Amino acid sequence: MSAKPTTAALKPVAAKPPQAPRGRPSSRETMLDAAVAVALEQGAGKLTLDAVARRAGASKGGVMYNFPTKEALLEALLERLTSHNRQASEAIAAELPDQPGRALKAYVMNSVRDPDEDDRVSGALVAVVNGSPELLQRVAGYFSQRFEIISGDVSFDRAALAHVATEGLWLMELFQISPFNAVQRARVVQLLSALAEQDLPDVTA
Protein backbone atom coordinates (compact mmCIF):
# COMPACT_ATOMS: atom_id res chain seq x y z
CA MET A 1 0.00 0.00 0.00
CA SER A 2 2.98 2.26 0.43
CA ALA A 3 3.22 4.80 -2.31
CA LYS A 4 1.82 3.64 -5.61
CA PRO A 5 3.65 0.74 -7.17
CA THR A 6 1.70 0.57 -10.39
CA THR A 7 0.10 3.15 -12.69
CA ALA A 8 2.73 5.70 -13.36
CA ALA A 9 0.73 8.89 -12.93
CA LEU A 10 3.90 10.86 -13.26
CA LYS A 11 3.30 11.78 -16.85
CA PRO A 12 3.31 15.47 -17.68
CA VAL A 13 0.09 14.90 -19.67
CA ALA A 14 1.08 17.66 -22.07
CA ALA A 15 -2.31 19.37 -22.39
CA LYS A 16 -3.96 16.92 -24.77
CA PRO A 17 -1.52 15.63 -27.29
CA PRO A 18 -2.99 14.85 -30.71
CA GLN A 19 -5.31 12.26 -29.20
CA ALA A 20 -2.91 9.37 -29.15
CA PRO A 21 -5.22 6.40 -29.57
CA ARG A 22 -4.86 3.71 -26.97
CA GLY A 23 -5.76 0.07 -27.01
CA ARG A 24 -6.15 -2.32 -29.88
CA PRO A 25 -7.60 -0.83 -33.04
CA SER A 26 -10.09 -3.67 -33.20
CA SER A 27 -11.39 -2.80 -29.73
CA ARG A 28 -11.80 0.80 -30.71
CA GLU A 29 -13.75 -0.13 -33.80
CA THR A 30 -15.93 -2.51 -31.83
CA MET A 31 -16.73 0.22 -29.36
CA LEU A 32 -17.53 2.73 -32.07
CA ASP A 33 -19.83 0.18 -33.69
CA ALA A 34 -21.47 -0.31 -30.32
CA ALA A 35 -21.89 3.42 -29.88
CA VAL A 36 -23.61 3.68 -33.25
CA ALA A 37 -25.88 0.77 -32.42
CA VAL A 38 -26.85 2.24 -29.08
CA ALA A 39 -27.53 5.65 -30.55
CA LEU A 40 -29.68 4.17 -33.30
CA GLU A 41 -31.63 1.84 -31.06
CA GLN A 42 -32.03 3.84 -27.90
CA GLY A 43 -31.58 7.38 -29.05
CA ALA A 44 -28.79 9.82 -28.48
CA GLY A 45 -29.90 10.54 -24.95
CA LYS A 46 -29.16 6.99 -23.94
CA LEU A 47 -25.71 6.99 -25.43
CA THR A 48 -23.80 6.48 -22.19
CA LEU A 49 -20.41 4.98 -21.57
CA ASP A 50 -21.99 2.11 -19.69
CA ALA A 51 -24.32 1.38 -22.57
CA VAL A 52 -21.47 1.41 -25.05
CA ALA A 53 -19.44 -0.88 -22.85
CA ARG A 54 -22.27 -3.35 -22.39
CA ARG A 55 -23.07 -3.35 -26.07
CA ALA A 56 -19.45 -3.86 -27.01
CA GLY A 57 -19.13 -6.71 -24.55
CA ALA A 58 -16.50 -4.74 -22.73
CA SER A 59 -16.22 -2.99 -19.41
CA LYS A 60 -16.54 0.66 -18.75
CA GLY A 61 -12.90 0.71 -17.79
CA GLY A 62 -12.06 -0.72 -21.16
CA VAL A 63 -13.96 2.01 -22.91
CA MET A 64 -12.25 4.65 -20.84
CA TYR A 65 -8.93 3.09 -21.66
CA ASN A 66 -9.58 3.41 -25.36
CA PHE A 67 -11.18 6.83 -25.18
CA PRO A 68 -10.03 9.00 -22.32
CA THR A 69 -13.27 10.97 -22.24
CA LYS A 70 -16.73 10.63 -23.66
CA GLU A 71 -16.03 13.54 -25.92
CA ALA A 72 -13.05 11.70 -27.32
CA LEU A 73 -15.34 8.83 -28.18
CA LEU A 74 -17.81 11.12 -29.90
CA GLU A 75 -14.99 12.80 -31.73
CA ALA A 76 -13.70 9.48 -33.04
CA LEU A 77 -17.22 8.51 -33.98
CA LEU A 78 -17.67 11.73 -35.88
CA GLU A 79 -14.35 11.35 -37.59
CA ARG A 80 -15.18 7.86 -38.80
CA LEU A 81 -18.62 8.99 -39.86
CA THR A 82 -17.53 11.92 -41.99
CA SER A 83 -14.74 9.86 -43.44
CA HIS A 84 -17.12 7.10 -44.50
CA ASN A 85 -19.54 9.62 -45.87
CA ARG A 86 -16.89 11.31 -47.92
CA GLN A 87 -15.65 8.02 -49.28
CA ALA A 88 -19.13 6.93 -50.22
CA SER A 89 -19.69 10.13 -52.15
CA GLU A 90 -16.37 9.79 -53.90
CA ALA A 91 -17.10 6.22 -54.83
CA ILE A 92 -20.37 7.24 -56.41
CA ALA A 93 -18.70 10.12 -58.20
CA ALA A 94 -16.14 7.76 -59.66
CA GLU A 95 -18.93 5.88 -61.39
CA LEU A 96 -20.35 9.00 -62.94
CA PRO A 97 -19.17 10.53 -66.22
CA ASP A 98 -16.64 13.26 -65.74
CA GLN A 99 -18.66 16.35 -66.45
CA PRO A 100 -19.59 19.49 -64.54
CA GLY A 101 -21.87 18.74 -61.60
CA ARG A 102 -20.51 15.28 -61.04
CA ALA A 103 -19.66 15.93 -57.39
CA LEU A 104 -23.03 17.54 -56.80
CA LYS A 105 -24.88 14.65 -58.35
CA ALA A 106 -22.86 12.14 -56.34
CA TYR A 107 -23.56 14.04 -53.14
CA VAL A 108 -27.28 14.04 -53.77
CA MET A 109 -27.34 10.38 -54.70
CA ASN A 110 -25.37 9.48 -51.61
CA SER A 111 -27.64 11.50 -49.37
CA VAL A 112 -30.93 10.08 -50.59
CA ARG A 113 -29.98 6.43 -50.46
CA ASP A 114 -32.58 4.25 -48.85
CA PRO A 115 -32.33 5.43 -45.26
CA ASP A 116 -32.86 2.11 -43.57
CA GLU A 117 -29.61 0.93 -44.98
CA ASP A 118 -27.27 0.93 -42.05
CA ASP A 119 -25.07 3.78 -43.03
CA ARG A 120 -25.36 4.59 -39.36
CA VAL A 121 -24.97 8.28 -39.68
CA SER A 122 -28.17 9.25 -38.03
CA GLY A 123 -27.98 8.58 -34.33
CA ALA A 124 -24.47 9.79 -33.97
CA LEU A 125 -25.09 13.20 -35.43
CA VAL A 126 -27.87 13.75 -33.00
CA ALA A 127 -25.59 12.72 -30.20
CA VAL A 128 -22.98 15.12 -31.37
CA VAL A 129 -25.27 18.04 -32.00
CA ASN A 130 -26.51 17.84 -28.49
CA GLY A 131 -23.17 18.46 -26.92
CA SER A 132 -20.00 20.40 -27.06
CA PRO A 133 -19.69 23.34 -29.41
CA GLU A 134 -16.30 22.02 -30.46
CA LEU A 135 -17.77 18.95 -32.04
CA LEU A 136 -20.53 20.96 -33.61
CA GLN A 137 -17.91 23.10 -35.23
CA ARG A 138 -16.38 20.04 -36.80
CA VAL A 139 -19.67 19.17 -38.38
CA ALA A 140 -20.02 22.71 -39.60
CA GLY A 141 -16.56 22.51 -41.07
CA TYR A 142 -17.42 19.32 -42.86
CA PHE A 143 -20.53 20.90 -44.32
CA SER A 144 -18.62 23.94 -45.52
CA GLN A 145 -15.95 21.83 -47.09
CA ARG A 146 -18.49 19.63 -48.78
CA PHE A 147 -20.37 22.59 -50.15
CA GLU A 148 -17.17 23.89 -51.67
CA ILE A 149 -16.67 20.59 -53.40
CA ILE A 150 -20.14 20.28 -54.81
CA SER A 151 -20.30 23.89 -55.90
CA GLY A 152 -16.90 23.81 -57.54
CA ASP A 153 -17.98 23.25 -61.10
CA VAL A 154 -21.59 24.41 -61.22
CA SER A 155 -23.45 27.64 -60.63
CA PHE A 156 -24.03 28.76 -57.09
CA ASP A 157 -27.79 28.67 -57.54
CA ARG A 158 -27.79 25.10 -58.64
CA ALA A 159 -25.45 23.89 -55.94
CA ALA A 160 -27.08 25.86 -53.18
CA LEU A 161 -30.61 24.86 -54.00
CA ALA A 162 -29.69 21.21 -54.37
CA HIS A 163 -27.81 21.42 -51.12
CA VAL A 164 -30.53 22.92 -48.96
CA ALA A 165 -33.15 20.66 -50.50
CA THR A 166 -31.08 17.52 -50.04
CA GLU A 167 -30.15 18.38 -46.50
CA GLY A 168 -33.75 19.21 -45.79
CA LEU A 169 -34.91 15.77 -46.76
CA TRP A 170 -31.99 14.14 -45.01
CA LEU A 171 -32.37 16.04 -41.78
CA MET A 172 -36.11 15.60 -41.65
CA GLU A 173 -35.69 11.88 -42.07
CA LEU A 174 -32.92 11.88 -39.52
CA PHE A 175 -35.28 13.34 -36.98
CA GLN A 176 -38.16 11.31 -38.28
CA ILE A 177 -40.29 14.33 -38.99
CA SER A 178 -40.57 13.96 -42.73
CA PRO A 179 -44.17 14.32 -43.91
CA PHE A 180 -43.69 12.20 -47.04
CA ASN A 181 -44.92 8.70 -47.61
CA ALA A 182 -42.90 6.28 -49.71
CA VAL A 183 -44.37 7.32 -53.03
CA GLN A 184 -43.97 10.99 -52.26
CA ARG A 185 -40.45 10.46 -51.10
CA ALA A 186 -39.56 8.73 -54.32
CA ARG A 187 -40.87 11.71 -56.23
CA VAL A 188 -38.88 14.12 -54.10
CA VAL A 189 -35.75 12.10 -54.74
CA GLN A 190 -36.48 12.33 -58.43
CA LEU A 191 -36.81 16.08 -58.14
CA LEU A 192 -33.56 16.36 -56.25
CA SER A 193 -31.72 14.33 -58.84
CA ALA A 194 -33.08 16.47 -61.62
CA LEU A 195 -32.15 19.56 -59.67
CA ALA A 196 -28.58 18.41 -59.43
CA GLU A 197 -28.35 17.68 -63.10
CA GLN A 198 -29.52 20.84 -64.75
CA ASP A 199 -29.50 24.53 -64.23
CA LEU A 200 -32.90 25.97 -63.73
CA PRO A 201 -34.03 28.93 -65.76
CA ASP A 202 -33.36 32.04 -63.74
CA VAL A 203 -36.12 31.81 -61.19
CA THR A 204 -35.62 35.31 -59.86
CA ALA A 205 -37.17 37.24 -62.66
Added chain:
Amino acid sequence: MSAKPTTAALKPVAAKPPQAPRGRPSSRETMLDAAVAVALEQGAGKLTLDAVARRAGASKGGVMYNFPTKEALLEALLERLTSHNRQASEAIAAELPDQPGRALKAYVMNSVRDPDEDDRVSGALVAVVNGSPELLQRVAGYFSQRFEIISGDVSFDRAALAHVATEGLWLMELFQISPFNAVQRARVVQLLSALAEQDLPDVTA
Protein backbone atom coordinates in the same frame (compact mmCIF):
# COMPACT_ATOMS: atom_id res chain seq x y z
CA MET B 1 -32.60 5.47 9.68
CA SER B 2 -34.88 2.56 10.40
CA ALA B 3 -36.68 1.32 7.33
CA LYS B 4 -37.69 4.01 4.90
CA PRO B 5 -40.20 6.46 6.29
CA THR B 6 -40.59 8.54 3.16
CA THR B 7 -40.99 7.81 -0.53
CA ALA B 8 -44.28 6.08 -0.83
CA ALA B 9 -43.70 4.10 -4.02
CA LEU B 10 -47.07 2.51 -3.51
CA LYS B 11 -49.01 4.81 -5.72
CA PRO B 12 -50.98 3.37 -8.62
CA VAL B 13 -49.97 6.48 -10.58
CA ALA B 14 -53.26 6.37 -12.51
CA ALA B 15 -51.74 6.37 -15.99
CA LYS B 16 -51.74 10.13 -16.52
CA PRO B 17 -55.07 11.93 -16.53
CA PRO B 18 -55.65 14.45 -19.33
CA GLN B 19 -52.98 16.83 -18.02
CA ALA B 20 -55.20 19.30 -16.26
CA PRO B 21 -53.10 22.47 -16.12
CA ARG B 22 -52.57 23.83 -12.66
CA GLY B 23 -51.59 27.23 -11.42
CA ARG B 24 -52.09 30.67 -12.86
CA PRO B 25 -51.75 30.97 -16.62
CA SER B 26 -49.35 33.86 -16.12
CA SER B 27 -47.04 31.73 -14.00
CA ARG B 28 -47.05 29.03 -16.60
CA GLU B 29 -46.14 31.52 -19.30
CA THR B 30 -43.33 32.95 -17.21
CA MET B 31 -41.92 29.50 -16.70
CA LEU B 32 -42.15 28.62 -20.36
CA ASP B 33 -40.35 31.85 -21.19
CA ALA B 34 -37.69 30.91 -18.69
CA ALA B 35 -37.36 27.47 -20.23
CA VAL B 36 -36.86 28.99 -23.66
CA ALA B 37 -34.27 31.39 -22.31
CA VAL B 38 -32.35 28.64 -20.56
CA ALA B 39 -32.41 26.40 -23.62
CA LEU B 40 -31.17 29.22 -25.82
CA GLU B 41 -28.47 30.40 -23.47
CA GLN B 42 -27.18 27.20 -21.95
CA GLY B 43 -28.19 24.61 -24.48
CA ALA B 44 -30.78 21.92 -24.35
CA GLY B 45 -28.65 19.73 -22.13
CA LYS B 46 -28.80 22.26 -19.34
CA LEU B 47 -32.53 22.68 -19.47
CA THR B 48 -33.22 21.41 -15.97
CA LEU B 49 -36.13 22.04 -13.68
CA ASP B 50 -33.90 23.88 -11.24
CA ALA B 51 -32.58 26.11 -13.99
CA VAL B 52 -36.08 26.93 -15.15
CA ALA B 53 -37.16 27.72 -11.61
CA ARG B 54 -34.20 29.98 -10.94
CA ARG B 55 -34.61 31.77 -14.23
CA ALA B 56 -38.31 32.27 -13.68
CA GLY B 57 -37.68 33.65 -10.22
CA ALA B 58 -39.75 30.82 -8.84
CA SER B 59 -39.12 27.82 -6.70
CA LYS B 60 -38.74 24.32 -7.93
CA GLY B 61 -41.86 23.42 -6.06
CA GLY B 62 -43.67 26.07 -8.03
CA VAL B 63 -42.52 24.64 -11.30
CA MET B 64 -43.61 21.19 -10.23
CA TYR B 65 -46.92 22.62 -9.19
CA ASN B 66 -47.52 24.05 -12.64
CA PHE B 67 -46.07 21.17 -14.59
CA PRO B 68 -46.32 17.80 -12.89
CA THR B 69 -43.40 16.39 -14.85
CA LYS B 70 -40.61 17.72 -16.97
CA GLU B 71 -42.18 16.14 -19.99
CA ALA B 72 -45.35 18.09 -19.31
CA LEU B 73 -43.30 21.25 -19.39
CA LEU B 74 -41.67 20.30 -22.66
CA GLU B 75 -45.02 19.38 -24.06
CA ALA B 76 -46.48 22.74 -23.16
CA LEU B 77 -43.41 24.42 -24.59
CA LEU B 78 -43.80 22.56 -27.83
CA GLU B 79 -47.48 23.33 -27.94
CA ARG B 80 -46.89 27.04 -27.53
CA LEU B 81 -44.11 26.94 -30.08
CA THR B 82 -46.09 25.29 -32.83
CA SER B 83 -49.03 27.47 -32.05
CA HIS B 84 -46.97 30.65 -32.38
CA ASN B 85 -45.40 29.36 -35.54
CA ARG B 86 -48.73 28.61 -37.06
CA GLN B 87 -50.08 32.01 -36.15
CA ALA B 88 -47.08 33.77 -37.60
CA SER B 89 -47.51 31.95 -40.88
CA GLU B 90 -51.18 32.76 -40.94
CA ALA B 91 -50.51 36.41 -40.23
CA ILE B 92 -48.12 36.59 -43.13
CA ALA B 93 -50.56 34.77 -45.37
CA ALA B 94 -53.24 37.30 -44.49
CA GLU B 95 -51.08 40.05 -45.95
CA LEU B 96 -50.62 38.19 -49.20
CA PRO B 97 -53.02 38.31 -52.16
CA ASP B 98 -55.44 35.43 -52.16
CA GLN B 99 -54.11 33.28 -54.94
CA PRO B 100 -52.85 29.72 -55.23
CA GLY B 101 -49.63 29.17 -53.32
CA ARG B 102 -50.36 31.80 -50.74
CA ALA B 103 -49.92 29.41 -47.83
CA LEU B 104 -46.72 28.05 -49.31
CA LYS B 105 -45.29 31.50 -49.82
CA ALA B 106 -46.20 32.52 -46.31
CA TYR B 107 -44.60 29.42 -44.89
CA VAL B 108 -41.37 30.06 -46.72
CA MET B 109 -41.31 33.70 -45.72
CA ASN B 110 -41.95 32.82 -42.14
CA SER B 111 -39.22 30.20 -42.09
CA VAL B 112 -36.48 32.34 -43.56
CA ARG B 113 -36.97 35.34 -41.33
CA ASP B 114 -33.80 36.72 -39.89
CA PRO B 115 -32.87 33.94 -37.50
CA ASP B 116 -31.45 36.03 -34.70
CA GLU B 117 -34.87 37.42 -34.06
CA ASP B 118 -36.03 35.81 -30.91
CA ASP B 119 -38.62 33.53 -32.33
CA ARG B 120 -37.16 31.19 -29.80
CA VAL B 121 -37.92 28.05 -31.64
CA SER B 122 -34.41 26.75 -31.92
CA GLY B 123 -33.19 25.69 -28.53
CA ALA B 124 -36.46 24.20 -27.55
CA LEU B 125 -36.78 21.98 -30.57
CA VAL B 126 -33.39 20.54 -29.91
CA ALA B 127 -34.39 19.92 -26.34
CA VAL B 128 -37.51 18.19 -27.47
CA VAL B 129 -35.98 16.15 -30.23
CA ASN B 130 -33.48 14.76 -27.82
CA GLY B 131 -36.03 13.10 -25.67
CA SER B 132 -39.15 11.11 -25.66
CA PRO B 133 -40.49 9.64 -28.88
CA GLU B 134 -43.91 10.89 -27.91
CA LEU B 135 -42.90 14.49 -28.24
CA LEU B 136 -41.05 13.79 -31.43
CA GLN B 137 -44.23 12.38 -32.83
CA ARG B 138 -45.98 15.61 -32.09
CA VAL B 139 -43.42 17.49 -34.11
CA ALA B 140 -43.83 15.01 -36.92
CA GLY B 141 -47.58 15.53 -36.76
CA TYR B 142 -47.12 19.26 -36.99
CA PHE B 143 -44.90 18.87 -40.03
CA SER B 144 -47.38 16.62 -41.76
CA GLN B 145 -50.23 18.95 -41.07
CA ARG B 146 -48.29 21.92 -42.26
CA PHE B 147 -47.31 20.19 -45.45
CA GLU B 148 -50.93 19.47 -46.14
CA ILE B 149 -51.73 23.14 -45.77
CA ILE B 150 -48.97 24.42 -47.99
CA SER B 151 -49.55 21.80 -50.66
CA GLY B 152 -53.27 22.34 -50.73
CA ASP B 153 -53.48 24.65 -53.69
CA VAL B 154 -50.30 24.04 -55.65
CA SER B 155 -48.67 21.10 -57.37
CA PHE B 156 -46.97 18.48 -55.26
CA ASP B 157 -43.63 19.13 -56.94
CA ARG B 158 -43.69 22.80 -56.11
CA ALA B 159 -44.78 22.33 -52.51
CA ALA B 160 -42.46 19.43 -51.83
CA LEU B 161 -39.38 21.05 -53.27
CA ALA B 162 -40.02 24.32 -51.50
CA HIS B 163 -40.62 22.42 -48.31
CA VAL B 164 -37.47 20.32 -48.26
CA ALA B 165 -35.38 23.28 -49.35
CA THR B 166 -36.84 25.61 -46.75
CA GLU B 167 -36.53 23.08 -43.99
CA GLY B 168 -33.01 22.34 -45.11
CA LEU B 169 -31.96 25.93 -44.64
CA TRP B 170 -33.88 26.23 -41.42
CA LEU B 171 -32.55 23.06 -39.86
CA MET B 172 -28.99 23.75 -40.90
CA GLU B 173 -29.18 27.16 -39.30
CA LEU B 174 -30.85 25.67 -36.26
CA PHE B 175 -27.86 23.41 -35.77
CA GLN B 176 -25.46 26.08 -36.89
CA ILE B 177 -24.04 23.98 -39.67
CA SER B 178 -25.08 26.13 -42.59
CA PRO B 179 -22.19 26.71 -44.99
CA PHE B 180 -23.56 30.00 -46.30
CA ASN B 181 -22.29 33.47 -45.55
CA ALA B 182 -24.69 36.39 -45.34
CA VAL B 183 -24.60 37.21 -49.03
CA GLN B 184 -25.05 33.61 -50.03
CA ARG B 185 -27.84 33.17 -47.58
CA ALA B 186 -29.67 36.14 -49.03
CA ARG B 187 -29.42 34.59 -52.45
CA VAL B 188 -30.72 31.27 -51.16
CA VAL B 189 -33.67 33.03 -49.59
CA GLN B 190 -34.34 34.67 -52.93
CA LEU B 191 -34.28 31.27 -54.61
CA LEU B 192 -36.64 29.83 -52.06
CA SER B 193 -39.10 32.66 -52.53
CA ALA B 194 -39.02 32.22 -56.25
CA LEU B 195 -39.49 28.50 -55.85
CA ALA B 196 -42.59 29.05 -53.81
CA GLU B 197 -44.07 31.43 -56.34
CA GLN B 198 -43.88 29.58 -59.58
CA ASP B 199 -44.06 26.09 -60.91
CA LEU B 200 -40.84 24.92 -62.41
CA PRO B 201 -40.81 23.41 -65.84
CA ASP B 202 -41.02 19.66 -65.47
CA VAL B 203 -37.52 18.90 -64.33
CA THR B 204 -37.86 15.18 -64.72
CA ALA B 205 -37.56 14.95 -68.45
Added chain:
DNA sequence: TTTACTGTACCGACTGGTCGGCACAGTAAA
Protein backbone atom coordinates in the same frame (compact mmCIF):
# COMPACT_ATOMS: atom_id res chain seq x y z
C1' DT C 1 -61.17 27.61 3.73
C1' DT C 2 -59.18 27.20 -0.71
C1' DT C 3 -55.80 28.23 -4.08
C1' DA C 4 -51.37 29.02 -5.46
C1' DC C 5 -47.60 29.01 -4.52
C1' DT C 6 -42.40 29.39 -1.64
C1' DG C 7 -38.59 27.14 0.38
C1' DT C 8 -36.05 23.46 1.75
C1' DA C 9 -34.78 18.92 2.58
C1' DC C 10 -34.26 14.72 0.67
C1' DC C 11 -34.47 10.28 -2.29
C1' DG C 12 -33.06 7.24 -5.90
C1' DA C 13 -31.34 6.62 -10.29
C1' DC C 14 -27.92 7.57 -13.31
C1' DT C 15 -23.55 9.45 -15.27
C1' DG C 16 -18.84 10.59 -16.33
C1' DG C 17 -14.72 9.66 -14.58
C1' DT C 18 -11.05 7.47 -11.29
C1' DC C 19 -8.40 3.87 -9.38
C1' DG C 20 -6.33 -0.40 -7.81
C1' DG C 21 -5.39 -4.41 -9.64
C1' DC C 22 -5.11 -8.52 -12.76
C1' DA C 23 -3.92 -11.42 -16.92
C1' DC C 24 -0.78 -12.00 -20.16
C1' DA C 25 2.77 -11.35 -23.81
C1' DG C 26 7.32 -10.37 -24.30
C1' DT C 27 12.04 -10.39 -22.72
C1' DA C 28 16.12 -11.29 -20.75
C1' DA C 29 19.13 -12.51 -17.17
C1' DA C 30 20.31 -16.68 -14.39
Added chain:
DNA sequence: TTTACTGTGCCGACCAGTCGGTACAGTAAA
Protein backbone atom coordinates in the same frame (compact mmCIF):
# COMPACT_ATOMS: atom_id res chain seq x y z
C1' DT D 1 14.26 -24.01 -18.75
C1' DT D 2 13.21 -21.21 -15.05
C1' DT D 3 12.60 -16.89 -12.88
C1' DA D 4 11.95 -12.10 -12.56
C1' DC D 5 10.29 -8.12 -14.39
C1' DT D 6 7.82 -4.76 -17.52
C1' DG D 7 4.25 -2.62 -20.22
C1' DT D 8 -0.23 -3.14 -22.35
C1' DG D 9 -4.91 -3.82 -22.27
C1' DC D 10 -8.60 -4.22 -19.71
C1' DC D 11 -11.86 -5.17 -15.49
C1' DG D 12 -15.08 -3.67 -12.12
C1' DA D 13 -15.81 -1.44 -7.84
C1' DC D 14 -16.33 2.94 -6.48
C1' DC D 15 -16.97 8.14 -6.16
C1' DA D 16 -18.88 12.68 -6.60
C1' DG D 17 -22.05 15.21 -8.85
C1' DT D 18 -26.46 15.95 -11.25
C1' DC D 19 -31.23 15.52 -12.15
C1' DG D 20 -36.14 14.41 -11.85
C1' DG D 21 -39.23 13.91 -8.54
C1' DT D 22 -41.35 13.74 -3.62
C1' DA D 23 -42.70 15.57 0.74
C1' DC D 24 -44.11 18.83 3.56
C1' DA D 25 -44.41 22.98 6.43
C1' DG D 26 -45.43 27.66 5.90
C1' DT D 27 -47.78 31.80 3.77
C1' DA D 28 -50.45 35.24 1.69
C1' DA D 29 -54.19 36.57 -1.06
C1' DA D 30 -59.06 35.73 -2.49
